[in-house]
Structures are given as structure tokens and as C-alpha cells.
Amino acid sequence: MIQNTIFKILLAPFSLLYGLGISFRDFMYSKELLKPIEFDVPVISVGNLSIGGAGKTPHVEYLIRLLKPYINIATLSRGYKRKTKGFMLVNPRHNAETVGDEPLQYKRKFPDLLVSVAESRTFAIPQIMMEQENMQAILLDDAFQHRSIKPGLNILLTEFDRPFTKDFLLPSGRLREWRTAYKRADIIVVSKCPKVVSPTERDFAIAEINPFPWQKIYFSYYEYLQPYYILNRKYIAQLTAQVDILLICAIAGTDYLVDSLREKVNSVKILEYEDHHYFSKYDVANLKTTFDSIESNGKIIVTTEKDAMRLEMHREFLIKEKLPIFVLPVEVKFHFEEGQKFDQQVKDFLLGFRA
Secondary structure: OHHHHHHHHHHHHHHHHHHHHHHHHHHHHHOOOOOOEOOOOOEEEEEEOEOOOOOHHHHHHHHHHHHOOOOOEEEEEOOOOOOOOOOEEOOOOOOHHHHOHHHHHHHHHOOOOEEEEOOOHHHHHHHHHHHOOOOOEEEEEOOOOOOOEOOOEEEEEEEOOOOHHHOOEOOOOOEOOOHHHHHHOOEEEEEOOOOOOOHHHHHHHHHHHOOOOOOEEEEEEEEEOOOEEOOEEEEEOOOOOOOEEEEEEOOOOOHHHHHHHHOOOOEEEEEEOOOOOOOOHHHHHHHHHHHHHOOOOOEEEEEEHHHHHHHHHHHHHHHHHOOOEEEEOEEEEEHHHOHHHHHHHHHHHHHHOOO
8 A cells, every 4th residue: 555655656747747738638628729529410428537447338338228229329439459540340250459349349249230440530420420321329439538529418437436536647546637527527427336335325426526517427337147158149157156267357447347256156266467458379378277277167267248359369279279268248237226317318418419
């Protein structure tokens, strides 16, 4: 703890310099020397102030499930760590290196959804409109910091155990902007909540965030579903007290996932990598070695949906070694029976949208 505090103090000057750059950008927008672009199609942004870990992907998927049955929607992501450039439409045959793991995950789960990636969201949205003229809404993934576009509905995520109110600017902390940037949000979702949140805990969190009058706060948690075999979804695994898990993941913040698994199974051993890590041949060989060393008759390997997009690039090795890798799906749920209120707020925005 003391070392962590000293480390933050040493990095504080760099955080200040970073903050000055952010402040200058915000000044340019506040004085309208830079103007964000508004489009004549509803744009919903899902993002956070911190670097990774708040659950953007599951919340975007929640919106896809909510809206896709009724209107034509598309998702637009940067395609983080992809090895290609420019605007691309994602198809299920792509791999994570081509389009990024999260966009590929959207396309695999929702095959008839228009999924796109581009470094410049400003130029990408008109291209999406040309691809499908009757587009009725666009979901921006991880776009809270991208001031060049003004979304019609701005959804900000912050973790229950690591709220932005108690964090610091990069590099001494995890914030990509000053805390005060939360004022741009229309909706704030406190994500990764425990399965049970008391009214007292809810009120404390709301007081900590101190929302503006126009902001509505919701509390969400994850519901993990039955894991399926990475190369064939029809094969599923049961997570019981007789199962021992080797968890391989490269996501930001694993505590929530690990705690959930430990409630269901006998044991959890973790192979953990940095967020969006591309697994090498050495990594998958180490996966097999580690798995073989576990003494159990009921052992399996579990990974996240996002990590599966990168692990499957070693398909031949996985098949050859017959590694029982199962993918753990996740869905977002809302506390205090406020899921319908959240849904209605999103629908009201779309119904009230005027180009």
C-alpha cells in the first residue's frame, strides 16, 4: 500500500502534464474553437473515464439486444490493437488481428448486425450511412473521450468497487480525463455491482458521484451463463462444486469474474495477461502445460468471450491437443428493478430524436 502511494506521488507531475493537455482540449471545445459534429441519425455512446474494465462490451450487447428487434442499428468501434487501418465492415470470417476482438465478438454473436471499425468515427459514420441508407441508430463503443462527435445519448460506465470519483489521471491513476468530465453524461451506469446492493449502498454511491439534475444513475451487474466449447457452441459445461477451473484471460480487472467463478466451483487457477493481449504460441503451450499439471478428474479451461476471439487464432493447436476450453458468456442485469426504466429512457431518446 505504501509503495503504491509513493508510486502515485512520483508519477503525479506526469499526470499534471497530461491533465493540462486534456484541459486545453476541453477549453477549445468550451469556447467553440473546436466543434463536435452532430449527425442526422441517433448516436448512442457507451464509454468510461477510466482505462478498461468497466464493462463496455456487455453493455453495448445489452443495447443491441434491446434495439435490434425493432430498428436497424450498427456498432462502430476503433478496433483496438487490430493490425489493419481505415474503415472496415466486420464479417464473421475475420480474425481479431484484422478487426479487433470486441467488434468480432459482436459480429459472431449478431451475424446480421452491421459492425464496423475505424480510427476516425467522424468519417466512419457517413460511410455506415452509405452502406445502409435506412440506418436508424449507431452505437459508439468506447467513445466518451472522443469529443469530435456529439452523441445524442451519452452513457458513462463506472465500476462499483473502483468509481471514477476515487481515481486519478494517467499515469498515476486510471483516468483518461479529469473527473469533472462526467458532466457530459446523460446516463451513468454503476457497473459490476455485487449481486445484492442495499438501498444504503445505492444512496452512498449516488451521493459520491453527485449527479447533475439531468443525469440518471443505474446500477448493473453481470449474470454469467453456461460456458460453451470454444470451437462448437452446442457443447456446454456445467459449473459445479466438483469442477476445477484453469482461467485464462487478458481483460482489465479480473476480480469480479474470479469471485463469481469461485462461488460455483471447487477451485480457480488463473493465467492472467494484460488487456487485449494476443496469445502467442508460447502462451498456448504454457496453457497446456499448466492445465496438464492440475490434478483433477473434473478440470476444464475457461475464458471470456473477448479472449476467445484471440485464442481461436490457435485453432489447430487447440484441436491437436484436445484442450477443453469453454467460453463464459455474460449478460447485463439491472438492480432495483430499473432495467425497464433504463430501456425506456433509451427508447424515449430514439422516439424524441429530431435531425
